[in-house]
Amino acid sequence: MINLTHIFDPMFRWPLLTGIVFAALLPLLGMYLRLREEWLAALAFAQVAAAGSLAGAILGLPPQAGALACTCTAAAFKGWIAKTGNNGYALLMITGWAAAILMLANVPIAEHLGHALFDGQLYFTGVSHLVFGGIFALLVAVLLPWLSRKLLLERMFPDFFRASGLSAAKFHLLFDLLVAAGLALATASIGVMGAFGLVFVPSMIAYQVGPSWRGALWIATVTSLLAYAAAFVLAFSTDQPFGPVLVFVLAALAIAAYLLKLRSRTAVATLGAPAPIN
């Protein structure tokens, strides 16, 4: 066991803060991705981001730049990809994975970064990751409140914009680019499955138990931050790679939320059942 006071050493401070930024933001994106039934797109973007990071590193660019370039290109073509439904996303996902693995196998310089991306070694992140995370947080703070109503309207009243003579294409593209940027930066910091897990699981729990949309946004964020904090301490104290530990913590939370829901349903059913006849 490692002394937990080392968590606050300068070496681990940047990774800790970077992770907090993405743990707070990714579930929010997950809420809207789930609203659009596009959670698979998140995994596809995360895989493309990994391939982009490696390609960037091979070309001598910052990994974040490579990841951003590749995922934003994928997002720009997402309208076309989406027409094929989940098939397009699945294809993007396996292609991204294959490209990343081939780079890992053939280019020695990619190996170190590859481990960080696929093992989710958060501890390799530095100040640049936090700076990119901060810029992304600002973008989310400005754009998401504006996009939120539009995305919800489009979902609940599918022809609202058409009926008003407006086009929904612009804000769809803006949201897609926001998601692509978020997943590119998060993947470069906390790895493929860690980033996808933070998009997928907290929003899944929030959809189950959230009392309202606003309440669900809070639940997703708090769940994500708690899972992140627990995983960070657990991975640090047991000297394990961060990504898999985070995924296990998230999976445990998802199962706990499901059991809690099942229990409350059973309780309601029992209370609602007619009294036995003696």
Place this chain on the structure above:
Amino acid sequence: MRPIEVGLQPYHSRAEKVPGVGSSFGGTSAHISDKPLLSVENLSAGYAKPVLGPLSFEVHRGDIISVRGPNGSGKSTLLNALVGGARIFSGAVRRGEGVRIAHQQQAALPLDNVPLSGKELLALTGAEVAGLPEWIARLIKRRLDRLSGGQRQFLQVWASLKAPVDVVLLDEPTNNVDPQGVQHLEGALRTMQPNRAVLLVSHDQNFLDRISTRTIRLG
């Protein structure tokens, strides 16, 4: 009640014609009362092939127009055509400058476990919460997927009916709604601001008879 309107009526406003469905949304609400909000000219619309038409009519402020006809006569298709959701084979739909439309579709809200409350649904369209009947007002903070089908339908209709728009298209608004709810919808329609118009499709003939000021018959 005004007579049934069939045939093209002159339309000399500045309404802009756009191929398919005219739309000239300019961000300001239409304000000249004698000009029609919508003008439908020799419209033939459908999906793979024409379902209705040719049909001509105008929608003016204060109109509550019932669209009647047997199943398959194109009632819902007409509403869809007015908002660009159906293919226009010939003719045109012209919209007055700045005229905004809300369309309550017959399909149920696509909830799929989305944790949206009734209050949040109304806020999306900018619908007024004031005036909501007490029986539904007390449920407004609940998630929509925790409400009954009739309660959800009432809120879905209310979200369109009370949205800040000029024309409201309602497709089977009374589906699943109990008599008390139907009564409240009637009340909301009767007290609607006179500068707005409603097009109604419903199989509830009594409801249409009680509320509509004009009728379009299809089929």
